[in-house]
Amino acid sequence: MIHMTLEDVRHLVETVLRRHGFSEPHVQAVAATIVAGERDGCTSHGVYRLPGCIATLRAGKVSPDAAPEVFDSAPSVVRVDAHGAFAQCAFHAGMPLLVEKARSQGIAMLAINRCVHFSALWPEVEPLTERGLVALAFTPSHAWVAPAGGIRPLFGTNPIAFGWPRADKPPFIFDFATSAAARGEIDLHRRAGKPIPLGWGIDKDGQPTTDPLTALNGAMLTFGGHKGSALAAMVELIAGPMIGDLTSAESLAFDEGTKSSPYGGELIIAIDPQRILGAEAARHLQRAEAVFEGILGQGARLPSQRRYEARVLSEREGVRIPRALYEEIQALLVA
Ligand SMILES: NC(=O)C1=CN([C@@H]2O[C@H](COP(=O)(O)OP(=O)(O)OC[C@H]3O[C@@H](n4cnc5c(N)ncnc54)[C@H](OP(=O)(O)O)[C@@H]3O)[C@@H](O)[C@H]2O)C=CC1
Ligand SMILES: O=C(O)C1=NCCCC1
Numbered sequence: 001m002i003h004m005t006l007e008d009v010r011h012l013v014e015t016v017l018r019r020h021g022f023s024e025p026h027v028q029a030v031a032a033t034i035v036a037g038e039r040d041g042c043t044s045h046g047v048y049r050l051p052g053c054i055a056t057l058r059a060g061k062v063s064p065d066a067a068p069e070v071f072d073s074a075p076s077v078v079r080v081d082a083h084g085a086f087a088q089c090a091f092h093a094g095m096p097l098l099v100e101k102a103r104s105q106g107i108a109m110l111a112i113n114r115c116v117h118f119s120a121l122w123p124e125v126e127p128l129t130e131r132g133l134v135a136l137a138f139t140p141s142h143a144w145v146a147p148a149g150g151i152r153p154l155f156g157t158n159p160i161a162f163g164w165p166r167a168d169k170p171p172f173i174f175d176f177a178t179s180a181a182a183r184g185e186i187d188l189h190r191r192a193g194k195p196i197p198l199g200w201g202i203d204k205d206g207q208p209t210t211d212p213l214t215a216l217n218g219a220m221l222t223f224g225g226h227k228g229s230a231l232a233a234m235v236e237l238i239a240g241p242m243i244g245d246l247t248s249a250e251s252l253a254f255d256e257g258t259k260s261s262p263y264g265g266e267l268i269i270a271i272d273p274q275r276i277l278g279a280e281a282a283r284h285l286q287r288a289e290a291v292f293e294g295i296l297g298q299g300a301r302l303p304s305q306r307r308y309e310a311r312v313l314s315e316r317e318g319v320r321i322p323r324a325l326y327e328e329i330q331a332l333l334v335a
Helices: 006-019 024-039 047-058 087-105 122-129 183-192 212-217 226-238 248-255 273-296 305-317 323-331
Strands: 002-004 069-074 077-081 107-116 134-138 160-166 169-176 263-271 319-321
Touching: 002 006, 006 024, 006 047, 006 319, 024 047, 024 087, 024 122, 024 305, 024 319, 047 183, 047 323, 069 087, 077 087, 087 107, 087 122, 087 263, 087 273, 122 134, 122 160, 122 169, 122 263, 134 226, 160 273, 183 212, 248 263, 319 323
Parallel strands: 077 107
Antiparallel strands: 002 319, 069 077, 107 263, 134 160, 134 263, 160 169
């Protein structure tokens, strides 16, 4: 393992992105997400993603410099055309108007179109909770996941994130793939030569497998059987056709076998409890705390708790990157 401070990680990621021709706004925004993933112990969406970003660029499947275009579409609708670039700059461009609309209308949505998406969703939900908003985010990916009862890939790994603001405490946030595991997690098992648990994937004939590569080449499975399958379908619909963008099957077709990051849309919804509840908001948000106390009081943990703890530790002590990944990234500085 290679030990690095977060500042070292940021410098390395920014240098690689710059060297490959990303414009400065994309360098900053993409690096911030990758560093945040590594900092919070989300290894499937930290520096491991950097080689994939460069491979996507080399395949001609992401713009390194397109500027996002923001449209004020309706009293509670913001649309951002990412023009084929990574989603981060588009999110930053659309967020101020999303927040303004959520505060004035009580609820608002940000639809990002024509973006390339490779990251976790919590980096987009967390800043909204910091502004006192409840937030939800969704994005399809590539068709890798079989619907419950089927054996052929149809859905993406289609993550859902939810955030709830808490006074004087880190927000309650969950963020997960609707597949039993994120594809990145299965690939990390492959890289480490480790088997995957039964229930994550099946082979091409629909037989259960613990071999990561067989699952990656066969089909991944949804979490919670038909329940995760329905949620995956919901993500396809609301962050695909509902916002005029691609389904995971369409994204995979667009990919043309290049194994690039998914291309399509992202939907972010922001809700302002203050606008719904007025002067009563603080009292009701305080009542909500009983839910979290009820979870913690049984010795269970809150989602994101591990992530926040990892954040404190890595800010103090830095992070450890597998040597093979570090060398792969170093090679990007000369290739
Ligand atoms: N852009 C894309 O297309 C895709 C992105 N992704 C991203 O991949 C990331 C990882 O997804 P996935 O592997 O499904 O996530 P995980 O299964 O690792 O975690 C899911 C969520 O559950 C929480 N959690 C985990 N264990 C517990 C527990 N015992 N008690 C309470 N909460 C718990 C996690 O909190 P904590 O973090 O604190 O452990 C996290 O919020 C996500 O950030 C997702 O956005 C996934 C698919 C596609
Ligand atoms: O891990 C996953 O699943 C994905 N992450 C980033 C985008 C593609 C799917």
